[in-house]
Amino acid sequence: MNEQTHSMEQRLEAALEALAAQDAPPAAVSVSGLIETGRAARRRRGRVAITLSTALAVCAALGVGVAAENGGEHGPGQTGSGTPSPTASVGADPAAPIIAFGWLPAGSDGEYEVDQSATGPDYLKPVDLKTGWIPLDGPGTSEVQVWGPGAQILTAGVQGAGSGASPGHGAASAGLVQGHPAWWAGGAPGSASAARNESLDLQWQYAPGAWATVMLNNAKTDSANGLMMLRVAQSLVIGPADRNPLPFRIPALPAGLHVDSVSIDLRQRTGARVGAAALRLCLTSPCAANDETGGLVISQSSTLWTANSSLAVDGAPDVLPNGNVDIAADGSETPVTVDGRAGRLYVQGTGATLLITDGTTRILVQAAGAEYRAVGGRTGLLAFAASIAWLGTDPAHWTTQVIG
Amino acid sequence: MIGTDDDQTYAQYAAGAIPRLRRIAYLLCQDWHRADDLTQSALARLYRYWRRAQGVENLDAYVGTILLNVFLAEQRTHWWKATSVSAEPRELAAPAASGGAALDQALDLRAALMTLPPRRRATVVLRYYCDYSVEQAAQVLGCSTGTVKSQTAKALAQLRDVLDPSAPTDEGAPARDPGVSEPGFRVQPSVSEGTL
Structure with a gap:
């Protein structure tokens, strides 16, 4: 390092210190608020990790036997008032419009990640890791991300009508995309605005009130990439409804519950295809509980999720360096066996969480609030979990016949 | 949720960490209000991982990672997930009276x-x-x-x-563009933001 650079670095350190030490307004961060928010988020979190690393070996000995798949024998503690609620709704596998990449730049299919969520009673067919089928549902949103050549991240998304979103005045025109006027929302390719944003964001209204976007991050914001994005946008398929494969099959929904939302996370990194998905069931539509509480969540994920995914949804690593994972829980913690699999049941005052790790597959079933009562409480939750067929983390083995 | 003892240790840690995290967040975003939001988000997420996080060798670094991920994730948040994206200039803290x-x-x-x-x-x-x-x-x-x-x-x-300032300017340095404002738009909060 030369002397001039060293001197600049020292000045930079001093300037950053001085800048950070400026008079700041009083902090608006409340510790008690954090705890409240954190608690609510913990209850809602569907893709949760749990500490199971060493205790599973003793689960079978200490555990509570649970119903075999599809209504087999109930183990101790599953009789009486804890009888599962009757299953009434079988529910057709719903469908929704989809989008897919029609064309991607060379090198885009080496590493691929789909991270999507959709809200509402509809969900559908994605899971082609190369084309990235994703669902769109009413005013909800869906998106798919692909790692392009190098480290660039190419994202396409659609939003249903009624979202209230639109590009602002002054956005740069991008001509026509699929016959509709389009804009560069964060600055045109090659502009200083785009460079400052470190992204390009192309938007167009593909149907009245409904917007599509193609966004590029971690890449040059130059004209060449602008042309590439226009080609991606022109070939983006916003297609008809189809069904959505998921990694579990539910013979019947608990009485009164319906599908509220679905979340799918697919990764093709280091040559392996791994998928995770979660389904949220609620009593009402939309879910009576707010975004952070309530509902019955069925989730299957993989222990192969790495801490270094830059696309991590939560910002926090899923797995700590020591390899342990953890779940939020208070109240009681009981080893259980469900359909021959050892797991743990965390019971809180207003809900419960069942966590099972089987090889690299992590299964979670949790309920809170009204949905917890509707499923039949602790015992009902275990029986419901035992009725579910779990299909593993390879999307090739998933099914579109999710319910019934 | 975590238990009372955990809540106490979390509260103790969070109270001590807030000033440092706010300063880091401010350096990242140059806006004290947003710095508060970033700090809030990072510490709320820490709460969910608190039991295991307590075993981390360098907890401050771990929380810093969360904060940074939150910040960077915001940069690629889609327009429909934003609650407010405005062309208005960010609020900047008033300069201190003196500081050399x-x-x-x-x-x-x-x-x-x-x-x-x-x-x-x-x-x-x-x-x-x-x-x-x-x-x-x-x-x-x-x-x-x-x-x-x-x-x-x-x-x-x-x-x-x-x-x-005395150093010669790099030919390859990106040009400044102070006069260009971002196109602003406001959208409603997405009902489906986040995962299950």
């Missing part, structure tokens, strides 16, 4: 930092404020050490006008 040359330079630096792309800005903050090594920064940013080095070099080149 370092503060004057800091105020210039504040403007210059905002011209850096978010990841490059994060690299600068990690390396020169948080005092991370190249390897540590690479781990946090999820990139190679070479990328950290190149990002750092580019950042220093861009900041040279502020840090060393």
